[in-house]
Amino acid sequence: xxxxIITLTILLIIIIGIGxxxxxxxxxxxxxxxxxxxxxxxxxxxxxxxxxxxxxxxxIISGIYSRNEMSGIAVFRPYGNGKYKLHSREWRDNDRIIxxxxxxxxxxxxxxxxxxxxxxxxxxxxxxxxxxxxxxxHNSKGMEIFIHPAPTNDEYGIEVVYxxxxxxxxx
Numbered sequence: 138x139x140x141x142i143i144t145l146t147i148l149l150i151i152i153i154g155i156g157x158x159x160x161x162x163x164x165x166x167x168x169x170x171x172x173x174x175x176x177x178x179x180x181x182x183x184x185x186x187x188x189x190x191x192x193x194x195x196x197i198i199s200g201i202y203s204r205n206e207m208s209g210i211a212v213f214r215p216y217g218n219g220k221y222k223l224h225s226r227e228w229r230d231n232d233r234i235i236x237x238x239x240x241x242x243x244x245x246x247x248x249x250x251x252x253x254x255x256x257x258x259x260x261x262x263x264x265x266x267x268x269x270x271x272x273x274x275h276n277s278k279g280m281e282i283f284i285h286p287a288p289t290n291d292e293y294g295i296e297v298v299y300x301x302x303x304x305x306x307x308x
Contacts, residue, residue: 166213166221172199175211175223182207182228188252191282196241197221200250200282206231208252210282212239234297234307238287245290249275249283249297254307256299259283264294 164174169187176185182203189200197213209228213221227237232253239246249261260272265288275283277299287293299307 167219172213172221176201179226189280189282191284193246193284194241198248198282198284200252200280202252208235210235210237210248210250234299236295236297245287247285247287247295251299251307252280254301256301256307259297259299262296263288265289
């Protein structure tokens with residue numbers, strides 16, 4: 138009986154130790170490499186890499202791509218001491234434009250990124266109450282992520298078209 142208790146105690150200490158090591162060795166999002174490790178756990182895509190990052194307040198918005206022709210947006214929110222947790226993610230095939238949204242500090246933002254072709258600019262057109270607004274021209278030469286506050290708290294439409302240097306459209 139005494140031997141069983143000692144064996145069980147040792148086994149319990151080992152299990153707790155392994156759990157603690159796994160918990161403290163998890164990526165904390167503080168570096169680009171650490172954020173890529175977090176992305177590696179996504180159920181789709183293989184070998185996710187971060188192509189570009191932009192900050193929105195204290196959040197990090199990452200344009201990501203995978204070895205198997207997927208692209209996406211990963212949003213990381215701060216949780217103290219320079220560390221970040223995954224807030225949300227969205228992915229598509231490389232030839233599709235990613236249009237998603239996030240709430241940061243109680244404000245909705247549209248987030249748009251296209252990693253499928255080298256483009257010069259994008260036209261983002263909002264439709265409010267059935268009326269198309271003037272397009273917003275977004276320079277996409279550096280593959281920048283478009284982050285824009287929602288034009289209204291009500292329903293609205295959004296249309297995105299990217300153009301390359303020869304005028305070819307990507308919708």
